[in-house]
Amino acid sequence: MLHAILSDKTVRLTALALLALAAAGLMLPAWVVDNMMFGLARGAAVLGLLVLWRTGLMSFGHGLYFGLGAYAVALSEHWLGLSDFALRILAAMLVAVVAGFALGFILRRYRDIFFAMLSLAFSMVLYGILVKTEALGSTDGFSVSQTTFLGWAPEGKQVLFSAIIAVCLALAVLVQMYLRSTLGRLTTAIRDNEIRVEYLGYSVARAIHIKYVISAALAGAAGGMMAMALGQVDPDSMVYWTVSGELVFITIMAGPGSVLAPFIGAIIFEFLRTYAFEIAPHAWQLIVGGTLLLIIFFLPGGIWSLLERIPFIRRLRHD
Known part of the structure; x- marks a missing residue:
């Protein structure tokens, strides 16, 4: 099993990229490290959406599990x-x-739009419960204290940043191994023809259920990391429909080509939003939305399809 993990080219590329990011974090200013932590957290949730997307499903309500993870940390x-x-x-x-x-x-x-909208409905039910329940923080939410590591409370956020990178690497490796397994390979088969999958003796409903639970677990971990990185949870920033929308945005922008793509796309999104707000505070959504349109028109495979043209990445993946 260990040999299979170490020999996987995608795993090696992901490990190399995240370790380089950890090393860079030692020299970067605090606000950049914060943005990268937020991006990595969202990337873990997008990794869960990637599992569903390869099955032909898209959830518009994964803010539900993102928020549950965040509130689990706070509560x-x-x-x-x-x-x-x-x-x-x-x-x-x-x-x-x-x-x-x-x-x-x-x-x-x-399936299709019914799956997407029903998931959104469930997330908005949670949002309504959180907003109306004083014991759950209502609209103010909760602050989250400094994270400790086996009783040690380090100064600054470098240790937390490194820990988040380690979790993201572990999640990416596990998802890659899952996608290479028999059940994981059913993702595209289910997307292409569910009836044939049933004829092969597999339960499509059970396979989708498992993928949905995996996707929820990844989004929950993402919400927990976001809560620790941000130091605050509230319904608007963790559960509202815009949170789910941002995750879908990043999924489309990043592309489904690799388990590394969600993290790259999420970090780019964080910096794009930061600079867009700095340049045009009253029209930053226009810049972000315009960027997505350009990617859809000119890079339908997402940012990852562009990165795959880099010779180094192409050799590492295909040598």
Whole structure:
């Protein structure tokens, strides 16, 4: 198993890119490191959407699991006093997996726009509950204290940044191994012809259910990392429909070509939004939206299709 992981060219490329990012973070200003942490967190959620997209499904409501992961971190601290990084990530993923498993029984029966809009409806139900419930922070949400590592509370965010990179690398490797497995290879088969998959003896509904739970777990971990990086959770920044929209935006912008693409796309999105707001604070959405239109028109395979033309990346993936 270890040999298969180390011999996978996509895994090696992803590890190389994320390790280079960790090294760069030691020399970059704090605001750049913050943006990269936000991008990596969103990238983990987009990685979950990539699993669904390859199956021919798109969720417009993954802010549900992103928010559940974020609130799991905040509430576990508020109620249980948890501040350890590993425990927070586990709590975020566990809550998201339980919710994804339960809702998966409903969503696995739907396809196309019905799947997308039903997932959005569930996310807005959570948003309404959070906004109206004072015990859950209402519109103000909760602040999140400094994350600790086995009782150690490091100064600055470099250690947290490195830990987030390590989690993202682990998630990318696990997803790559899953996509190479028999069940993972069913993604494109289900997208192309569900009836033939059923004739082969596989349950399409069960396969989609598993993929949905995996996608929810990734989004939950992403929300937990975002909560720790941002230091604050509230319904508008973690659960509202615009959060789900941003994840879909990044998914389309990044492209489905590699497990590394979501992280690259998410980091580019964070800096694009930052500079767009700096240049045109009252029209930054126009710049971001225009960028997406240009990518759809001229790079239908997303940013990754452009990066694949770089000789170094092409050799590393195909040698």
